[in-house]
Amino acid sequence: MEISRPIKNFITLFSKIPGIGPRQATRIVFWLLHQPKDIQTEFSKTIENATTKIKLCADCFFPFEPKNNESLCEICRNQQREHSIICVVEKETDLLSIEKTNKYKGVYHILGGLMSEIDEKKKxxxxxxxxxxxxxxxxxxxxxxxxxxxxxxxxxxxxxxTYYLEKAIKNLGLNIKITKLGRGLPHGGEVEFADSETLINALEGRK
Known part of the structure; x- marks a missing residue:
């Protein structure tokens, strides 16, 4: 049986979400199509609001909703934070995991991904x-x-x-201390899924 093109397009769109494969995307789409109209409308409006009201912080690239047309997120606007220390993370969920520790008081910079040996354009x-x-x-x-x-x-x-960034920052010729997370995170593990105690130890043991 052939799936209609609008549904195929919907499935393709959901498949682009990290961690969502074609099978999961198909289940989500058919689940959504079986929901009442008010749920479907709410789903659509929520996506529209997120794309129209949310902007990226001009400094760290964290998505936020401006209240008074400001260009910086809450963390970057906070003068109580240590702005001379920048923690570079891959994605927003890594930032949130580190924030949950309540130990780090500097600011952040979100790369939006990682480099790949296969895809040179990724950089x-x-x-x-x-x-x-x-x-x-x-x-x-x-x-x-x-x-x-x-x-x-x-x-x-x-x-x-990490290797590329360390080299690029050193090439600036400026007096900056470059550190990496200390022991605690297992090889192949991800910052996003590490517990708070592990992240605290990794931050305190950075070198």
Whole structure:
């Protein structure tokens, strides 16, 4: 039996979500199609609101809803945070995991992914250039970044990205301390799924 094109397009769209395969996407689509109209409408409006009301922080790239047309998220606007320390993470969920520890008081920078040995174009899609510009700008404004924490998962792609960033930051020729998460995270493990105690130990043991 042939699935109609609108449903196929819907399934293809859901399949693009990380962690969602074609089978799961198919189940989600058919579940949604069987829901009452008010649920379907709410689903549609929620997506529309998220795409129209949410913007990315100009500094760290975390998605947030501006209240007064501000360009920075709550963390980057907070003057109580240590703005001379930037924790570089792969994605938003990594940031949230670290925030849950209530131990880290610096700010963040979200790369939006990791580099790949297979896909060279991936590097161009990451927020690497904005990070380097952010560092240089801090020195120009006499508010220098003192430490960059490369808090990337110890996977092959994470290690590749860490190596590239470390080299790129050093090439700036600025006096910046570059650290990486200490022991605690298992090889191949991800920051997002680490418990708070493990992350606290990794942050405190960074070197």
């Amino acid at each position: 161009q899609e990451l927020n690497i250039k904005p990070l380097l510009l952010r560092i240089k700008k801090s020195f120009q404004e006499k508010k220098p970044i003192k430490e960059i924490i490369l808090a990337l998962s110890p996977t092959s792609e994470g290690n590749l990205t």
